[in-house]
Amino acid sequence: MSELRDLYQEVILDHYKRPRNRVVLQDPTCSADGHNRLCGDQIHISAKVHDGRIEEVTFQGSGCAIATASASLMTEALKGRTVEEAQALFQRFHDVVTGPPHQAAPDDPELGKLAVLAGVREFPVRVKCATLAWHTFLAALKNEHGNVSTE
Amino acid sequence: MTAPTSSPPFNVKLWREDFPILRQTVHGKPLVYLDNAATSQKPQVVIDTLRRYYEGQNANIHRGVYTLSQQATEAYETARRKAQHFLHAGESREIVFTRGTTEAINLVAQSYACNHLRAGDEIILTGMEHHSNIVPWQMVCQRTGAVLKVVPFTDEGELDLAAYRQLLSAKTKIVALVHLSNALGTINPIKQMTHEAHQLNPQIIVLADGAQWVPHRATDVQDLGVDFYAFSGHKIFGPTGIGVLYGRATLLEKMPPYQGGGDMIASVTFEKTTYNELPWKFEAGTPNISGAIGLGAALDYVEHIGLDNMAAWEHELLTYATGKLQQVPGLRIVGTAREKASVISMLIEGIHPHDVGTILDGEGIAVRTGHHCCQPIMDRLHIPATVRASLAFYNTREEIDALVAALHKVIEVFR
Numbered sequence: 001m002s003e004l005r006d007l008y009q010e011v012i013l014d015h016y017k018r019p020r021n022r023v024v025l026q027d028p029t030c031s032a033d034g035h036n037r038l039c040g041d042q043i044h045i046s047a048k049v050h051d052g053r054i055e056e057v058t059f060q061g062s063g064c065a066i067a068t069a070s071a072s073l074m075t076e077a078l079k080g081r082t083v084e085e086a087q088a089l090f091q092r093f094h095d096v097v098t099g100p101p102h103q104a105a106p107d108d109p110e111l112g113k114l115a116v117l118a119g120v121r122e123f124p125v126r127v128k129c130a131t132l133a134w135h136t137f138l139a140a141l142k143n144e145h146g147n148v149s150t151e
Numbered sequence: 152m153t154a155p156t157s158s159p160p161f162n163v164k165l166w167r168e169d170f171p172i173l174r175q176t177v178h179g180k181p182l183v184y185l186d187n188a189a190t191s192q193k194p195q196v197v198i199d200t201l202r203r204y205y206e207g208q209n210a211n212i213h214r215g216v217y218t219l220s221q222q223a224t225e226a227y228e229t230a231r232r233k234a235q236h237f238l239h240a241g242e243s244r245e246i247v248f249t250r251g252t253t254e255a256i257n258l259v260a261q262s263y264a265c266n267h268l269r270a271g272d273e274i275i276l277t278g279m280e281h282h283s284n285i286v287p288w289q290m291v292c293q294r295t296g297a298v299l300k301v302v303p304f305t306d307e308g309e310l311d312l313a314a315y316r317q318l319l320s321a322k323t324k325i326v327a328l329v330h331l332s333n334a335l336g337t338i339n340p341i342k343q344m345t346h347e348a349h350q351l352n353p354q355i356i357v358l359a360d361g362a363q364w365v366p367h368r369a370t371d372v373q374d375l376g377v378d379f380y381a382f383s384g385h386k387i388f389g390p391t392g393i394g395v396l397y398g399r400a401t402l403l404e405k406m407p408p409y410q411g412g413g414d415m416i417a418s419v420t421f422e423k424t425t426y427n428e429l430p431w432k433f434e435a436g437t438p439n440i441s442g443a444i445g446l447g448a449a450l451d452y453v454e455h456i457g458l459d460n461m462a463a464w465e466h467e468l469l470t471y472a473t474g475k476l477q478q479v480p481g482l483r484i485v486g487t488a489r490e491k492a493s494v495i496s497m498l499i500e501g502i503h504p505h506d507v508g509t510i511l512d513g514e515g516i517a518v519r520t521g522h523h524c525c526q527p528i529m530d531r532l533h534i535p536a537t538v539r540a541s542l543a544f545y546n547t548r549e550e551i552d553a554l555v556a557a558l559h560k561v562i563e564v565f566r
Contacts, residue, residue, distance in 0.1 A: 004513040008506070008564050017565075039505050039521055040535030062535065064503035065565075123509060 006119035007126075008065065015069035020076050022068075025058040034061075034136030034148040036128055041067040045136045047078075054078050054086060059133060066126050070117055071133035077114055083141060089114075090134050097121055097130045161464035166456060167545045169194040180515030183550045188333045188363055188494055188541035189519055191388045193449075200448035201390060204441045212440055213414055213431070227440050230447030231430070234395045237450045238380060239371040244429040245403065247396040248443050252362040253283040255381035255396035256327070258409040258433065259358055260287035264325060266407060270296025273322040275348075277302040277310055277339070278531055279332045282524045284360045288327060297324070304531070308335035308486040315344060319351050326357045330364035334525040334539065335486030336494030338364075345376040356402070362386055366543065367465060367492045369458050372397050384442060389449035393442030396433075403429050410435040461544035465493060468542050472551045479558050485537050496523075496537040499558070502565050504536040510564060511538075514557040 025031075028046035035042050041063030048055040057075040062068075078086050089110070096105045097120045105118035120130045128150035139148045167173055170192045175182050184192060204226070210219040212227050228243075235243045249255045264274070274288050278301050292299055300323075302315045319326075326348045331338050341359050348355045358379040361370060366387040372380045379402075384393035398406075408415055408426055412435035417425040426432050453461070472495055476482055481500035499507060508520035519539045522529045529535060540554060 004510060008510070013565065037522075037526070040503070040529075041505075042535070064505035066506070126505070126509060129505065 003119065003122040007123060009116060009119070011073075011113060011116040012065060012069040015072040016065040019059075019068055019072040021056075021058045021072065022060060023058050024060065025056060028058075030140045030143050032136050032140035032143075032148055034132045034139070034150070036063075036067075036132055036149055036151050038151050039064070039129070041129055041132055043067065043071055043133055043136050045071075045133065045140050047137065047140055049083065049141070052083050054081050054083065057137065063132070064126075064129050066117070066120060066129040067132050070130045073114055073117070074133045074137065077112060078137070086141075087138070090138065093117070093134065094131060097127055161460055161467075161544075163464060163545060163547055167547070169196070169452075170545055171195060171198070173545065177515040177517075178513050181553075183514075183516040183553050185540040185542065185546065185550065185554060186517045186519050187366075187543040187546075188386075188523075188539065190385050190391070191366060191543055192545070193388055193390070194452050196452055197388060197390070197445050197448045201441050201445045204444055208444075209441070211437055223440060226444045226447075227438070230443040233447040233450045237365075237370070237454075238395070238397050239373055240397050241373060242400055245397055245400050247398065247403070247430045247433040248438055249381075249394045249396050250392055250439070251383040251385070251394035252360060252381045253383075253394075255379075255394055256283055256358065256360065257287045258396055259356075259379050259381075259398070260291050262406045262409045262433075263356065263402065264288070264291040264297075265294050268295040268297040268324055271322060272297040272324045273300050273318075273320065274298070274325040274327065275300045275302060275315070275318050275323055276327050277315075277329060278304050279308065279310070279335060279337060279525065279528050280327070280329050281333055281360065281362070282526070283362075284327050284329060284358075285527070288325070301527075304337075306532070307488055308332065308337045309488045310337075310339055310344075312340070312344070316347060319348060319355075321352070323348070323352065323355055326355060327360070328357070329360045331361075331367065331492055331494075332486070332525075332528075333363045333494060333541075334496055334523040334528050334537070335488065336491040336496070336541075337486060337488040338368075338490040338492055341377065342375050349376060363493070366453070366461075367458075368462050378402055384446035384449065387446075387449055388452060389446035390439075390442045393439045393446050395446075400429060403433070408435070409433050412436045414438075456544070462492075464544055465542055465546075468546055468548065468551065469493065469495070471548055472540070472542070472554075475551060475555045476558075479555060479562075481562065482558065485532065485534070493543070494539060494541045496539045498534060498537055499561065502561060504538045506565070507538045507558070507561050510561045511554070511557050514553070514560065516554055516557050518554075 025046035031046040043061035047057045057078045059071040099121045101122045136148045210223040212224040234246045300318045345357045356378045359377045361382040365382045380397040385391040415435040485496040504520035
């Protein structure tokens, strides 16, 4: 069915099978762990942030296709952005994936490739998979310790 | 244990018609409900019983002198006797109605264990317990200083019985065992394990979690020899919010009440309160009256079809399903004990259970994905989660075929 095709579309599957930036980051300035224990998504986000600019973000961990693809897309989208831009981007992303189902997500050119995850809104149970990496990244920025969870 | 047999052939299509929910479509496909370990569907007769109760019989029980109340009380107590008969318990006062298996176990943990165990005493569990048969005992240990001992299981999902015998000791006070694992499908030898515990020390309390077992095979608590047995109504085609704790009368008599309130008392003054007799001592407040009566109707229904007949069909289905699933490329069945029922947990290489579950839902198929409230099992097997299909007597070969076809679709999506 078409919603499933929207959810598991090419870009997402590509980022699941060939995740970008799933590597150990040397000398990160901040990091955090995220864990959706109930479904088995685990993620570790590391970032290098200097003078308010995100130089690099990487992730490690295992999870479902949505969680993995979202983390991979996030690391690409964040590179080179300021912290403020990253937070604004998260807000837009969050709005898109938690928008009401059966309504097409409004076009948001700022989102770029992140828009491919818009299909998640039709699957409310999976929204937490899509947002785990982002919540974990935001926790890393605040240098929060302890586990982040989107459950 | 040999496979149960039935004759004549099980008329699954006929029995299916009793279950209105199975007629619906999901995403344009017929619903294929394979999550019976989570909860079972309800036959019309149980639904009608609930409706009839509220339309014509509803009143509070044990209190009124008027006709309606007496009728409701009689229906509620009749349901208790049905549960007694179902479990082959000796007396109806050994049947306590609870909210479910979880509450039943908590009742024993709080009312018995917290009052009897001391620092250094041991509680034996198995590595394949559901959280409901782990956490209450951990809470007991925190309160009393007792310690948990865990019987390991093999990669196939069978208990290491030699290890169990090693763990049994003079310090063992409680043994709590799952009869049928909701994650692995393993059937554990409760009778044998209970016997070994009681041989070492007749004072050891053995509690069995029968939540998954009771809808699939006959239960005889006297034959099993257990001290406590717990099950949930909603897993055996009854309503949610009702369960049964069987406990030996001699034990229940000596145990202090679990909850205080109305109905569990004989008399109340501010100076002194005396408690009611069994089983009402353990049933404080207005119970789930309709739930109990609905459970009674469900147990009648099961008796009408015959558990042996149901079990034989399920066994045939499980064998069929296992064979077909093993042929799906990249699929591994998790939990391959020699004695199993109903449950097939599986993993597909390279595809997360969550993604499998979502795509299967698109095909109308309901399975559960996750750790199934058995995080220790997942940790032991070094897996985050499984996809679990769990069968009931109203499932069909066609539904298994649909599951297999859908799994092939999942693999296609991820290729």
